[in-house]
Amino acid sequence: MQELVATASLGSVYLLFALGLSAAWGTIGILNFAHGAIFVSASYACYELLAIQQLPVQVLAVIAVAVGALLSVVMQVLVFDQIRKRAKSERAAETRILIGGIGAAMIPVAIASHRTKNLAFGLQGSGFQASVWEFGGVRITSIQVVTVLCALGAATTLGWYLKRTRAGLALRSLGVDDQVAALMGIDRRRYAWATMAFAGGLAGLAGVLLTLNLGAISAESGDALLVKAFACVVLGGVGSTTGVVVGCMTLAASETWVLTQTSGMWVEAVSFGIIFVVLLLRPQGIFGRQEVRRV
Amino acid sequence: MLEINDLHVSYGHVEAVAGVDLSVRPGTVSLVLGPNGAGKSTTLNAVAGMVRPTSGSVRIDGADLTGLPAHRVVARGIALVPEGRRVFAPLSIEENLRLGGHTTKASRAREISDRVYEMFPVLHDRRRSAAGLLSGGEQQMLAFGRGLMSDPAYVLLDEPSMGLAPAMVDVVIEKVAVMAEAGIGVLMVEQNTEAGLEIASEVTVMSRGSVVFRGPSERVRSDPSVLRAFLGDAALSGPDSSAPVA
Amino acid sequence: GGTAAGPGGAGPSSGDELPETVKVMVSVPLTGPAAFAGAEAEKGYELAAAEINESGFLGDGVTLEIDVRDTQASVQKAASDVTAAIADSEVTAVLGSLSSAEALAQSPIAEKQKMPIVYIQAGSPGVILGDYTYRFPTPMSSYYNILSEQIAKEGWTSIGMVYGAWVPTLKELGEVAIPEMAEELGIEVTSSVATQQTTQDFSAPIKQVLESDPDVVSILQIGPANATAMQQLRQAGFDGPVLGNSSAGANTLEPAGENGAGMIWPVDFAPGTDDPASIEFIEKYKTANNDEEPFPYAAEAYDATWFVAKAIEAAGSANRGAVKDAMVEMAGGTWTGALGSDLSFEENSLKVNGTVIEWDGTRENVLYSAN
Amino acid sequence: MTNVLEASDVAVHYGGVRAVDGISFALEEGRISGIIGPNGSGKSTLVAALTRLTHLTRGELSFAGARYESVRPASIASMGVARTFQTVRLLPDLTVAANVQLGHDARARRDRPRGRGLPAPVSQALDRTGLAEMAHVLPSELSYGTQRRVEIARAIVMAPKLLLLDEPTAGMNQSERRDISALLRQLRDEGLTQLLIEHDVQMMLDTCDHLFAMAQGRLLTEGRPADVVADARVQEAYLGKGWKAHAGDQ
Amino acid sequence: MSSVYDSNLVLIQSALVAVLLALSIQVPLRLGVFSLAGVGSYGIGAYVSANLVLRYELGSIPTMALSALAAAAVSFLLGVVIYRLAGLYLAMATIAFDLTVAVVALNGGEWTGGPVGLFGVFTDLTMGLLFAVVALCLVAVHVTEIGRLARRVTTVREDPELAASVGINVRAYRLTAFVVSGLVGGLAGCLNTLTRSAVGLQDVSFHLVVLALTTVIVGGALSWRGAVIGSVLFTWLPTALAFVGDWQELVYGAIVVLAAIFLPTGLYGAWCSARRQFAVSFVGRRREAAVRARLHQGNVDKEVAAS
């Protein structure tokens, strides 16, 4: 039972983070490796703000979302748009976007680690103290509950939006062929910015929630999460919201299981082994669509 | 009226279109002919905002659209059916059509898509399958249908009959005629000259990036040698003379 | 020339007199994850150098020049610093990195090319290779068992562990030092869970450990993970005592607030000590640094610098070989410095007595010192 | 006359879609055979099956008397089969000459005869397709119709025993098509067996020695081109009124 | 001169090792195989070589040969298993492979030394041999970048089906990519161990994946020259940036971003196009103009005229 709570809360943290990553990748084709940096920066901005002014967590969450969205859009405008503009083909742009993201990530992380001297930082300045509830021996904190609700809410909204709305369809078409999408009257830029803002906002929210959940994070915390989120998205199948949810929960469940059942030495091996096996059985991820290709 | 004045387009230091004038009146079909590499597609792409012209102007009823990005050109009522189909391969046929109607009111879009399905029943049968799996000709039908979805005032067709079986060519040509009757201005590049001439009211021949002949289509239909006369030297050069094929 | 492991520079030639400047290179991380420790250490190196020069310790008109280089948290850079020092014929000795990974890269080069090198912290076995390699102090595992006193006093009989197996020092504690200590005390290790570098959420391992119902929990992590694990441990309902490690120091636990209170760990140096030599260092440090209290890294660096200076003075030469000989001699005797009085060496590492401290949620308090 | 290629009861199904649904036919040596058929009737899929680029749901294939339905696609080229694709497939970073040379590579291990010139078969193929002047240009700089010529050149330079052409002249005008048609006939006279897919019926009549008509994955009829085109079922399924009008003119 | 060489010796060694590591990513990339397994091979080579030297006291040459072969064998098996994957899915699977190697390294007991690693790996490796081995690898890769083989490699990358139709056994090429990547990556790991005389967890980590990929992309993905340029750049950059102190990560990041934006084909690609530009504007403009003029000439629609 307690394992279930642990899985749900860990999976939801992965999910909040991975959803943004997946939304930008599965639609406008931007696999943003600076997503982790945005996540850390949003939380770090809140930390700096708390040094000046005491603020309640709700306000902090809003600020983090705004900071994340802003940073993400700035990266889109200054980095990814520029790469796209100059790249010869979509494929050529793909790896450069990856590298551009890696480079861009170093900048805010360098600032944050300089200012924090690489020490852990938290949001205890907000005076927030998570309540702990106990139901028949199972302990849940209020932050865990909020995280799970936010993650599931965001996933449901995103899934519905992409599948059912006109804008969602437009977004998916941009990922396929943005030139022809423009011929359909779709403004690539506006959609790209909106998507990146959404992705960054989620990363910001994840940043605050995770910091509250863990008590402290450091400037480097984004990196580990990035690899895992990337794994979750691939596991579930790029472009599928259901896939991301399943991917995150699968990874979280396997990690929790290994950690609670064994001495923990082989956690990574087990979780990466699972990814490996799933990809062997389904090369396009659990819910991914097979590439459309005919001869 | 769609007017193209003294249009120039360059790729690097190659001038693909060098001073083209064209105009399309609503309700008529204007046909553009010319050999491979004449700059026909480039002209259409420049009008649609896919490439930026280096100079010249594109206007609708006097309003300037030169150099607008493609999505804004669509908003002004111009649709391009691009060369080589370019359907959204992983998306379903239905979704491809819905995307065509991105700027159209939902009810109107449904009306048009019903007509497209009627015109090409095979699309209706396969409407949930991915567009990329269709045969070449089926994709061409889809691209054509998708172009209609934006309910345009002017439509630019780049070789709409390419890869279509003769019976389907008839359907498409007929549809173009119907569109023109309904008041849409059509600018069409077509290699199937006979089919194109049947419905066109004006013919333009391009070669090496410029217009070498322009005239009403009756004149060409009644006296094909007119075309040859206007093509002049160009008729004698090309791969045929320098590199004997046969 | 020679093999790919590096050039064989001779260093300052042996003579009867010291040159006007004796050069020593410092190569520690000033950026990256261990930067906080590097920055503290730098203060120690500089304090010692200033003192040595002001007091004319090396003789009239002889100055000790320290050339501080940042390893940039890169193993390659750390190794390349040492090679550069070896190639520079004016460098007499190197004050090596405090991170095990970097030190492991530096040691073989220094040992092979005969460059005396003195580390602080770096707690891996392969760091000390021979007569050219020294360390202040011995790894944490060698004095961790001073916690026995507290355990015995409180009468705790069982312990559960969550340790970061990817850090050499912590793995050694979790797999060797603590189990040995437990056996000696006759207490039971109820559960032991390893975590990885990428583990950020400790609720699952904590849950597993708490299920085995230990009296005391040991949280052995690096940096922010200490704060996280403490918070999650408390939220999981454990309010008993917690054994930690010295990298929970330097205010790392602050973000955990109240939840961090109650963690105890041994250090090689703490400001609350009653050792006169240490107190003397603390006073000097405070004077030089706006009344701030020193962290252990500064004390270690201070002693390492003095160790080099004393060896040079004893050798009466800046020649690397001569300095090494002096160091061998010194490592056979006792040492008095910031880390304490009359300490001895064990395999070229300074043995410390250790002090047990407790974090009360806002600051570190000394519980007791071993002797 | 011997048959270069024989197919018996070939079927390719994709889930519920029966793209090719049981076709048996033979390609006679030294002839140009043609396939006509409505869009989606399975022509390209058949070519994909013949070149092993798609799986066979059932059926047997043999080339020069040897069965080959389970060899890997790469062996097809060494058997002596070359093809063009319905959609242009050129390598964007290679010049036209290099794209053509790719076909030459399939049969020759040495690629630079003397100096830095092109191997003779490559220049010859470029000449025959009218690309000689454009040898050192990148495909992206060519118009669509010209790109198709590169496809043809790449296939003929492989000096195949059998050439499969899937709408090689789509995007070309009539006179350009006539040139290609003449080229194909010349190649036939040199002994090259071909299978041609085109929707231009006049061109098919002018070019092919034998015609197959397909509909819905099956063979409707086959025979002399004029007879096939005159077949009522073919008229119904494929040609439509446009052709009848045109045929009337003739 | 010699003192500059001596004091930069470690950097030179690192650059040489980095070149091989970069090649182990670049070679598959050139074949359209987005495999990052080179880093795992690097780890395997690093640990295998340490064991060969410490336990069996082999000399540098047999150590190099055996550890490269060991890595290649593992890489080949990996290739056989994950051959079906494409694009970033393949990238993820190979990252999973790399991190699994890392877990094994952490838990390998005395074979890997756990988190401490292995040290004291001294051999008779000389700088001359090091240079020779790297040069040999570069020559071997160079052969795949000229003429027929280059075209075939490009085709496998750009269009596997087209490749099959011109007689290329795509599967064999791709599996070869895994083997070569394993060989070169394993060799890189081995040389790293032998030059540094120690191996630890940092020798197989996600950070290394990022570094190798960045090196290849910024240097230029399509030629070994790109790998060389990138390796030299990224080996020297930290030292060159020492003067910005704390801000070097920031400057480093900015440089990577600028390279990603402004050098779409990497540094080597930029150099090539600059050279081409030069050739076009000063030498070949007239010739080019002639070609362009021909391009515009098409034949005329004689059919229309005749019908």
Ligand SMILES: Nc1ncnc2c1ncn2[C@@H]1O[C@H](COP(=O)(O)OP(=O)(O)OP(=O)(O)O)[C@@H](O)[C@H]1O
């Ligand atoms: N992206 C490009 N870069 C460089 N040159 C180009 C590019 N696109 C087209 N061209 C050149 O511009 C000229 C005009 O090409 P365009 O595609 O407009 O011809 P077209 O008349 O449509 O020919 P086709 O009938 O073959 O489609 C050609 O010479 C072509 O080589």
Ligand SMILES: Nc1ncnc2c1ncn2[C@@H]1O[C@H](COP(=O)(O)OP(=O)(O)OP(=O)(O)O)[C@@H](O)[C@H]1O
């Ligand atoms: N991979 C696939 N999955 C599903 N259906 C497919 C696939 N490939 C082809 N089809 C379908 O099989 C049918 C035959 O396609 P094919 O491309 O062979 O037709 P074709 O005769 O070449 O048509 P065209 O003249 O339009 O090129 C089409 O309806 C097509 O949609």
Ligand SMILES: CC(C)C[C@H](N)C(=O)O
């Ligand atoms: C700074 C410390 C965390 C270094 C650690 N003691 C080590 O051996 O690497």
Ligand SMILES: [Mg+2]
């Ligand atoms: Mg065109």
Ligand SMILES: [Mg+2]
């Ligand atoms: Mg077809």
